[in-house]
Amino acid sequence: MTVLGYLADGLVFSSIIVLGSIGLSLVYSIADFANFAHGDTMTIGAYSALVTFGAVGGLGGAVLGLPYGFFVALVVGIAVAAVVAVGTEKLIYEPLDIDSIGLLITSIGIAFIYRSVIQIRFGSDFTRFDIQPLRPIEALLPYGIRVTLHDVAIVASAAVLVVGLHVLLQYTDLGRKMRAMADNPDLARISGIRTRRVTLWTWVIGAGLAGAGGVFLGLFNQLSPRMGFNLLLVIFAAVILGGIGSVYGAMAGGFLIGMINQLTPFFSNVVEAIPIWPGWLAAVIRGLISIEYANAIAFLIMVVVLLVRPNGIAGESAS
Amino acid sequence: LSTTDDGGDGGDGSDGSDGSDGSDGDDGSDGGDGGDSSGPYEIGMVDSQTGSLSAFGERNQRGVNLALSRVNEVGIGGRELDIVVEDSESENQGGIAAAQKLVNQDGVPFLIGAVGSGVSLAIYESVVEGTDVVQLSQNSTGLNLTNFPGLLRMSPSGRSQSLALSNIITDDGYDEVAITYVNNDYGQSLTDAFVNAYDGEVVYNSPHDQEQQSYSGVISEMNSSGAEAWLFITYQAEFATMVNEVFSSGYEAQFYGADSVSGDNVLENTPEGSMDGMKIVTPSAPVEEENYQSFAEDFEAEYGQQPTSWAAYAYDCVINAALAIQAADEFTGAALQDTVRRVSGPDGEAVTSFEAASQILADGGGPDDVDYQGVSGPIDFNEDGDPVGFLQVLEVQDHAYEGIDFIEG
Amino acid sequence: MSDAAAENVVLSVDDLQKSFGGLTATDHATFDVERGTITGLIGPNGAGKSTIFNLISGFYEPDGGTVEVNGTDVTGMEPYEVAERGLVRTFQTPRKLEGMTVREAMLVGPRNQPGESFVRLFTSPGTVAESESRNLADAERILEDFEIDHLAEQPATDISGGQMKLVELARAMLAEPEVLLLDEPVAGVNPTLAKKLKSQIRRLNDRGTTFLLIEHDMEFVMDLADPIVVLDQGSVLTEGTPHSVRNDQRVIDAYLGGGA
Amino acid sequence: MSDGMTDDATGAADGPHGGTDPVLSLSGVDSGYGEVQVLDDCSVRLDPGEIVCLVGPNGAGKSTVLKTAFGMLSPWTGTVEYHGRDIGGMAPEEIVREGIGYVPQTDNVFGSLTIEENLRMGGVAREGGLDEVIAELYDRFPIVDEKRNAKARTLSGGQRQVLAFARALVMEPDVLLIDEPSAGLAPNTADDVFEDVQAVNDMDTAILMVEQNVTKGLGISDRGYVLDQGTVRFEGAPEELLADDEVSQLYLGG
């Protein structure tokens, strides 16, 4: 496989991570806690889409190898994830009177609840959308790129969502209000910002993107009650790498982590190829840069990045 | 000395782990039989109801339920069989805690468990060993279990599978193979055994973690290894992901797999033709045999799908346990230790259903007068506690499993 | 500076520079603080006074120049190392200590407490208890002097803005440093109380503590400090007695304005 | 010491002053934080066009009065009225829309936002004309203008104070509550701020202000209150308060 091939794989995977990490980062900065239920929010999106797709099926024609019905399901997945998150905020988080670490613990509880409900309803076995998988796009094969139209659809949809978010944040006051609120919630209220509304919008956007990420994850791989939870650690890494609370940082962090994750075989080829001296060091490095350690490598790279930029890629420099 | 307990509630905590010595010795002091002939016999099961192996737990559960209804239709000497199922969360800690509760709290003399080989061994070493509780693992195929004769299992050791696979691959004319295995005791021990047995060259051999979102790294490395035969020793979910990725990456290879890669859910969730020609070795009773057929029929009627071997193992565990209870003089670990092997051992009349076997016992037959033939194979535990492996070779044809060969372990 | 003078200089700031991005906050600032004085540091908002405090106390790394405490070069040292050499500062915006009572927040002040060594907690608990009782008594006394003893058991975050400033000042005094850098100690403090604080500062000064004092309250600063260093746009505009500074036209223009 | 004075205080608190209806009034308010009571039967009135100054020792409850008036705290008993309407317990973000502005004592700028963004945030509740107002404010406060695109966190203490003041003006409020506007300001800048306060007042904004710089604070005010331990101890014209020996000794540092 060529470098381009690895990069293409990385891009597809990154798209999903990015969708997850933006939402996590938004909620992190506004609601001021690390939401451990975020992964399971993705799962909710995925399963809602599964049910919807089961109902509407291959409605009408198809784009990028995906029936229209899938896009309907995607929208429903986004909506349900958002609604569930807003409901949780209203019902659970808002009435709470605790600090951020308390909220974090609460969100662990919420995550358990989401997951168990899904498992009770759908069982624990994996499943997939009823969409015929595709073969790789012929035209790209000569470059060593092996992606399908579905992969293209994932990247394109993610790009649309991310650009949409960018526009929303840039050309409406919402983004600025969010930052103001993250900075100083009391002062935000004093200035006349209706903070509850901003919080709700944050949840809608964050959870909606997570829902979309979940649907794509289901399309990319498969659905299981633990799918989102299994991705959570990686998403956290992405968010912290990007600089906590920065939406654009989360995008960059998600992109990087997704890439690194998929590029490990390439790295291991590289270390195989380059001479390292002394021998024992070569053995250690080659031992470590192997696919068994793919996740560890992602974390190590993240730590190295943070050593250089202690506040994350997009974080502001420390005083 | 004889006491009556089992007063209906689950938590009596009186029987079970007799010490090696002590006042009550090994006579029937705390057995639930005798006086109380109405309450159910209570045995325990540690299953992966949540956690990474929960899908297997679910399959087990179907087999257990089916078996329970079979047993309780007939009854064990007029009493019912009840199974307390505890969740291992697919982890050692959870498994041990579950077993602790079953053995030391519920006082079950017979423990079915667990799914993962690591968890089964952990339970054996920390809870069961040194007591006379019978432990019968439903799904563990790890090779290590062979070294623990006190730990029985219904699924044959992976060694026979590995041997069979190596023979098949060699016979198919491949002298190079690429292997990927799930990074746990099961995957690792089967792979080790395969590598030992295989005469050709293993050009790629790498573990993968469970529940990853993508294995494209692994399969692209398998592809670049140049081997034309790819061997997968992993679980269904992981394997389905890999098949899809192979398909959508456009790679071509001859697939081989160990038992855990097969299942209806794999077929359902992979594209038509993506695995055609794949060969899988799975422990099983000959599918054409009448007892398997009736099991499969019932199973389909109940759950609307083909049974998996995990359901079959769990089914056999329950039946075997029920027969052991019926054949034993009393409901104690010591007594069950004695009968558990014999009711399905090679001596005696071969029968294929609980009803038939139970009839023999009811007619005054001893444990050696029955030879229960399971739906997963003839059972016949050897001195290491492993069953006689009967292996079926499946080939995927038109996106369905077809039995093409049958190997006796 | 001459050697004789150097003896008497406890803090010396020499050609200090610091900029943030394009903005020069400290521009070749040079001045000395002599032992036993209360030196005032005044200047317009944004002149760089707090920045100089941060540079001296090790919170910022200077782009150039040196800071000496008692003749030791402390440039680039960690804040705690500077503090270990006898220089303690307060912050302009009071620091809140969550999860502590006001009394506890005070007890953080004293330096080199034996009980701050983990090992000694177990090897010599007696010494720890002794010093702790002493510190407690000191803290209690100073809280009384500052008229906030009734707040001793109040959570340190639940007090008014002015009270926070008082706690901040009182705590720094408990540290009993050789040099105390105060950043606007009486901003937001009631004038009546401010008067009393003045005498507290004077008393400590009589007992040998040297002060470097930033303050916009002219009455306070002119009364207390001599000499006074005037900072403007990051560098020293002038230096002298309160009287001379007050009548310096440049100071009036840049800082005091017509009203003073 | 305080016992002798309470009598004066209550007398001053009730009854309208000169017949005009107050724009903002707290009557008989008890209030506090959690279980802790701070204000005790506290009554403060602000008439149209007035500047009123609250003075008193640290912890007297001055900031608490402002917070209660602005909905940051709900009155436990008593009423808060704005143009005769009860606004006690209304949320601050709604009170802003009613036409009251508030400059808190601490934490009064968004550190991670630029100056420009801080001002824009001050105007989220505005219907329009935001750009014009902001341009005007830049004119009026050159200190702020110079640093438009700097993060507010990097401002010096005094610069921050000015920004906070400007932020509250973006709404062009009818009533402005200011907590210690001159704290930490250089004498000349403080003078400027007091002038600005007066200028804002000249444009018909009534101002309720807390000050520790009593001479200057009372100097520009129409009336003053002396608060101690949550209760109004004295009320009167600034000259009266400054002249009263007792008041000046106990509270004004005289």
Place this chain on the structure above:
Amino acid sequence: MSLLDAPKEAVSELTRPEGWVLGVSVAFMLFLFVALLTGALGPSYFLFLVGLAGMYALLSFGLNAQWGYTGLINFSVAAFFGIGAYGSALITASGSPVGDLLDGVPLVDSVLGLPIVGLVVGLAVAFVLAVLIGIPTLRLRADYLAIASLGLAEVVRLVVLNERWLTNGSAGVRGIPGFFQGWPVLSTFPEAMPGLRLVVIPGSPILLETAFWQALLNVLLVLGFVGASYFVLRRAHRSPWGRVLRTIRSDEDLARALGKNTYSFKMQSFVLGSLIMALAGVFYTHLNLYVGPGDLDPITTFYAWVAVILGGSGSNRGALFGGIVIVTIREGTRFLNDVALPIDPAPLRLLLIGVVIVAVMRYRPQGVLPPQRELIWPSAVDGGGAPETPDSGVRERKGGGGDE
């Protein structure tokens, strides 16, 4: 304030939640006691649960010493736990690859297999690792440690899983002796004890056999660990040392300005916490006699966090209590099985755990036993330093008249 010193005052001094917790705890104890006597609760199983509770208490002690005291966010509880467990297991187990690796090395050979050596090695490895992680991260922002530790947990887990030559890989380590192996008397105590049969309620005898005595030994061991840790932590927490940590937690710059070497303090707190976590691991090894890579699953970290927060951050008693609550939640929910339910009990149990966590955060947000209001070296207060100040507050002051 200790219950032992002056029980009466201690009880009357309790705040309402404390009283509430005490009440519920006593009721719960009574319930367990009755259950034990009537034979409804198996004594060996009960002791096993006590052991588990002790283990979780140790984990939450450790985390509390990091997060609760100093505000260090450590997401690698499971890793330090695992290091303690593996360190001890690899030294003592009969089937340990380390035994083969060091085969023939003279001095080492003779100490291999001794649990006390395992204990020392487990702690030593944890110590080294904590220092190594601390050096680069503790100088930086708080979140930094969080992420580095998240990474560490993954790296440790993967190393244990993949480096078979050292750890046996996924097969895990077995053949681990009990902690008291080789000790006089204690090593053979469980076997030597007679099997007892107590009949309190006729028909439900209680059997005390080898398993019980073994479990009893384990409980004694964990009580020893917990007691020692509690003693150290309590003293440290109320000392000036602990006060500096709390200052760092709230405002590190302030601590630095006051001359505290915050880096060193953070390191001490991090190492101390990590050692206690490793101690939990050591105990776990000798409780379960088997360790595998699965024991490094991050879920342990989750539970430690939940225990600390439920108990109340910064509170030692809370951490202890939190450990017990975790076991009650995790293992107590197993008894759901005994009630017939229409749905699958396993996810239901997960659901219930989730609901309990949310409910506690809702109704006791500061944790069940938040730290005492004020933490000052006890004998200094008795020594007359601190005057008896009333419960402060503005109200008090009003009655008290003038301030001058």
